[in-house]
Amino acid sequence: MLFWTIIKSAFQSLWANKLRSILAMLGIIIGVGAVIAMVAMGSGAQAQITARFTAMGTNLLFVRPAQRGTGGVISGTQQNLMVDDAKAIATLPEVTAVSPVVNGAVQAKYMNRNNRTQVNGVSMPYFEMRNFELTKGRFFTDIEAEGMARVAILGPNVANTLFSGEEPIGATIKLNNINFKVIGVIKSKGDQGWSNPDDQALIPYSTAMKILFGQTYLREIDITVGDTSKMAALSGQPANANGFGPPPMAGRGGTLHTVAPPANSVTSLLRKRHRLNDLSTPDDFQVQNMAELLANVSASVMTFRLLLGGIAAISLLVGGIGIMNIMLVTVTERTREIGTRKAIGAKGRDIMMQFLIEAMVMSALGGAIGAAWGVGLAKGIVLIPIFKDFATLVEPWVVIGSILVSGLVGIFSGLYPAYRASQLDPIEALRYE
Amino acid sequence: MLSAINLYKTYVLGENIVHALDGVSLEIEEGEMVAIRGPSGSGKSTLMNILGCLDRPTSGRYVLAGEDVSSMSNNALAEVRNRKIGFVFQTFNLLPRMSAAENVELPLLYGGAASSRKKALEALEVVGLADRSHHLPNQLSGGQKQRVAIARAIVTDPAIILADEPTGALDTKTGEDILEEFKTLNRTGRTVILVTHDLKVAAHCPREIYLRDGKITLSEERVIALSAGN
Numbered sequence: 177m178l179f180w181t182i183i184k185s186a187f188q189s190l191w192a193n194k195l196r197s198i199l200a201m202l203g204i205i206i207g208v209g210a211v212i213a214m215v216a217m218g219s220g221a222q223a224q225i226t227a228r229f230t231a232m233g234t235n236l237l238f239v240r241p242a243q244r245g246t247g248g249v250i251s252g253t254q255q256n257l258m259v260d261d262a263k264a265i266a267t268l269p270e271v272t273a274v275s276p277v278v279n280g281a282v283q284a285k286y287m288n289r290n291n292r293t294q295v296n297g298v299s300m301p302y303f304e305m306r307n308f309e310l311t312k313g314r315f316f317t318d319i320e321a322e323g324m325a326r327v328a329i330l331g332p333n334v335a336n337t338l339f340s341g342e343e344p345i346g347a348t349i350k351l352n353n354i355n356f357k358v359i360g361v362i363k364s365k366g367d368q369g370w371s372n373p374d375d376q377a378l379i380p381y382s383t384a385m386k387i388l389f390g391q392t393y394l395r396e397i398d399i400t401v402g403d404t405s406k407m408a409a410l411s412g413q414p415a416n417a418n419g420f421g422p423p424p425m426a427g428r429g430g431t432l433h434t435v436a437p438p439a440n441s442v443t444s445l446l447r448k449r450h451r452l453n454d455l456s457t458p459d460d461f462q463v464q465n466m467a468e469l470l471a472n473v474s475a476s477v478m479t480f481r482l483l484l485g486g487i488a489a490i491s492l493l494v495g496g497i498g499i500m501n502i503m504l505v506t507v508t509e510r511t512r513e514i515g516t517r518k519a520i521g522a523k524g525r526d527i528m529m530q531f532l533i534e535a536m537v538m539s540a541l542g543g544a545i546g547a548a549w550g551v552g553l554a555k556g557i558v559l560i561p562i563f564k565d566f567a568t569l570v571e572p573w574v575v576i577g578s579i580l581v582s583g584l585v586g587i588f589s590g591l592y593p594a595y596r597a598s599q600l601d602p603i604e605a606l607r608y609e
Numbered sequence: 610m611l612s613a614i615n616l617y618k619t620y621v622l623g624e625n626i627v628h629a630l631d632g633v634s635l636e637i638e639e640g641e642m643v644a645i646r647g648p649s650g651s652g653k654s655t656l657m658n659i660l661g662c663l664d665r666p667t668s669g670r671y672v673l674a675g676e677d678v679s680s681m682s683n684n685a686l687a688e689v690r691n692r693k694i695g696f697v698f699q700t701f702n703l704l705p706r707m708s709a710a711e712n713v714e715l716p717l718l719y720g721g722a723a724s725s726r727k728k729a730l731e732a733l734e735v736v737g738l739a740d741r742s743h744h745l746p747n748q749l750s751g752g753q754k755q756r757v758a759i760a761r762a763i764v765t766d767p768a769i770i771l772a773d774e775p776t777g778a779l780d781t782k783t784g785e786d787i788l789e790e791f792k793t794l795n796r797t798g799r800t801v802i803l804v805t806h807d808l809k810v811a812a813h814c815p816r817e818i819y820l821r822d823g824k825i826t827l828s829e830e831r832v833i834a835l836s837a838g839n
Contacts (some may be wrong), residue, residue, distance in 0.1 A: 188706045516702040521719040523692025
């Protein structure tokens with residue numbers, strides 16, 4: 177039977193029963209559309225993360241405490257980085273700047289308004305490292321950073337919530353009931369998804385540690401390196417295939433060294449300061465560069481995308497069941513017609529092919545419609561004010577792949593109904609009312 | 610054209626054995642117009658299904674246009690129906706979403722024939738409906754639908770036309786027109802078999818085979834004046 181005649185006939189059938197066809201396709205339309213929109217957001221987030229991380233510069237190193245346990249088994253985070261560690265690192269050759277970092281959540285209050293906010297305790301170099309710009313006021317000085325000054329620089333969201341139009345500079349706010357003077361407001365960077373830099377307050381690290389949070393240990397030490405070609409040597413971590421440093425996902429425990437790390441490296445310095453003299457003892461810290469951090473965050477995004485894939489599979493399954501249902505009804509309805517076709521010479525496989533193709537057309541069409549609205553949503557969502565910072569990236573292969581997979585779903589869900597149709601006895605079928 | 614030798618068709622219904630056909634033998638020559646008549650339960654539908662290759666006899670032989678089709682496979686029977694048999698049904702059985710031409714064309718498409726649209730239009734020409742080739746069945750009257758069905762039946766140039774109560778759903782006048790159509794086809798050399806319970810319909814055929822309880826009780830030739838009125 178001519179292929180195109182069947183395709184045309186399939187579209188005729190769909191068109192003749194518009195409401196029923198749309199209801200049957202609805203599962204696939206919604207599923208494919210939602211998946212495409214979500215995947216676009218995932219891809220956009222991925223691209224945005226990569227761009228932002230890369231913009232931050234390739235000359236940064238990050239020291240964090242290692243998590244306890246090795247070989248992929250994590251049993252807890254250690255606390256072992258001290259301010260003096262940071263000061264010692266600052267004396268290494270090739271290190272141009274160092275910022276200790278601590279953080280915590282606080283209740284920020286001004287007058288009768290308040291806001292739950294992240295506070296990062298840092299020193300001066302941090303602002304340049306993370307590309308912060310001011311819209312008002314100034315950054316704090318080294319003296320203020322060391323001297324437990326109660327000054328704060330606000331992210332734009334916090335400033336708006338607390339001051340909404342009033343002048344923040346010079347005002348006194350309370351962070352966990354301790355008074356801080358606002359000395360600056362930073363420019364908006366947009367919600368990153370996993371963290372929102374607009375919703376933070378930046379204060380001197382000494383203040384954060386001793387006055388606000390009572391912490392003795394640092395969360396991390398950020399380091400600016402003068403000559404990027406000397407990064408590996410400065411880091412002191414062993415090389416791996418991608419560059420240097422241990423593979424990002426390998427348990428995030430400290431590195432177990434096989435040879436002594438180079439002298440004058442961050443690793444050897446910290447090992448000495450932390451009294452890790454025996455080479456068989458792993459590091460109790462991690463030294464990572466930008467690429468590794470990016471890989472870590474990308475790994476979480478990848479998990480998210482895999483989750484999306486799982487949801488996609490389920491929604492397509494549901495859509496396929498919808499198609500199968502409708503095809504079974506259609507076959508029953510057209511029993512007489514099938515009998516007639518067989519009487520004039522159609523073989524079982526002709527009938528089977530016909531209904532398989534009808535199911536495939538229905539689901540591929542559903543996939544195409546779903547792709548259309550999914551792409552529309554992905555591209556149009558930035559027009560809604562709340563979502564204006566959402567990055568979305570529509571990749572053509574996702575769209576094409578979705579339509580193809582929909583077609584495949586159609587074949588599978590049409591198999592049983594088509595088989596039933598092909599097995600109908602023509603005499604019985606012709607008698608059917 | 611066809612010969613049926615000792616056809617039996619038996620069903621087992623629970624504890625009963627039903628002999629739908631109880632030893633039926635007949636021969637029909639090329640160019641004949643035969644009525645197969647009988648009351649309900651006489652086995653005429655069963656006989657029609659076997660003659661039309663929709664079913665196989667439990668025992669006996671059936672030879673159609675030189676081919677023994679008694680024990681062919683389903684696919685082979687489908688091919689025989691496609692090439693050698695043209696069905697006309699009481700309820701027309703046209704496909705509702707296809708035009709007249711597309712309906713008539715269908716057997717040719719299943720048979721893999723070429724220039725199917727052209728042949729379909731020629732067949733519609735024969736029944737006088739070439740100008741309605743693009744109409745859908747719901748735009749046609751009962752008589753017109755049956756004519757389209759007849760066009761579909763002749764489009765593959767089959768050995769026999771098998772019509773099952775072809776006038777049953779039509780009014781008297783239209784019924785007469787359709788029977789005329791069959792007679793015209795027969796005059797051009799086609800073998801026509803009408804299956805009916807209606808005496809008046811059977812009267813149009815020169816030969817009648819009468820079935821009762823699965824057996825042929827009568828098979829007679831009548832002399833019919835082939836004038837315009839009949």
